[in-house]
Amino acid sequence: MAAKEILVIDDDPIILLIHQVVLESALPAVSCQYFEDARKALLYMEQCAGSDKEFLLFLDINMPVVSGWDLLEEIRNSVFKENVFVVMVTSSVNEGDKIKAGHYQNIYDFISKPLKEEHLIKLREIEEIKAFII
Template identity: 35%
Template sequence: MKIKLLIIDDDKVSLLIAEKFLIVSGIKKIVQEILIFNKPIDALKLLFAAEDNDEMCQLWILLDINMPKISGWDFLNRVESVDLKKDVKVIMLTSSISEEDKNRAASYNSVYGYISKPLDMDKCNEIKQIILNSENGI
């Protein structure tokens, strides 16, 4: 199954850092495509686009919580409110270390992990492990 990774964060520097760290970590061995979005609405458009409803494609999303206009919570609510044909799995990648945010994230069916910024190689390896464990049914 093809795996795409979407990185959604309003901070362009965080996007660049995340993409570079993930590539160096070897994530391209398990993820065929990385797409970056600094506007959550653009990622939502991709998710809801009829022509991109490829059931054989799994989408993993690294999602920031605190973004203007559409927060990570708003994004999750929209994704979980519709029956997408895609397999969408989310890992929160955020500067928030709030226990309340961690618990709230855990309440979403599509959330598979919660990782605090700043991103480093250990956290990239954790992201890879979450994806691999999901693929193996762990």
Template identity: 35%
Template sequence: MKSNLETVIVDDDKITLLYLEKIVAQSNLQGTVHMSQNGKEGIETLDKIADSTNKILVLLDINMPVLNGWGFLDNLKGKDYDENTQVIIVTSSTAEADKIKSKDYKNVIGFLEKPISSQTLLEVVTLFDENYIIR
């Protein structure tokens, strides 16, 4: 039986990973939280968990080594679990071009600039959890 939700946090900053994990734990989201330190690890995590869940929420940084956020999103296209995966970009980038580029990816449902408050993320996560922004 598939679970309702798995959350994957993809960020190369260990402090950010722990911070986002704490916020997700404080939210109403059910399911396991997985952490990956780059886009390649993130895709590998999705490949492992996709068969066991109905929905995947990814909190994704853009600027990372090995495979950045854009590479992650490009790799997500065409995967079997593509339709079940929603992405919130959580980044230090303030570039308007990045915000515009994020709209080219159907999986991206939000763009948050670091540092983010727990309240901001909780509001977005609550919308996700209550299916307001699920396709």
């Protein structure tokens, strides 16, 4: 069975802290990493390439330098793309973002910030995601 890890990627440190509190409270035994910079998250995943590690990303869209969409394109072209599962966690109310998310087969949900425990409960219903959040 592949090792599983959650990566939370958001440029807002307050949102990262909120997500950390929610995840540590709801999933105390789950390994999570937190990144304010999508480039650092990508580097982390690249360093794990070749292992059997799988990643669940809670990913923001609108970030400076490397956006969530930019990161998804990098992942789409990576050797580890099959090991990445994504939940968009965003403040975007742009319907176009939801439509665009539908074009990525590794995006499994699109939820509004901040991440809440009820989101995690709902995500347990998604077969590809539930092993990350039990």
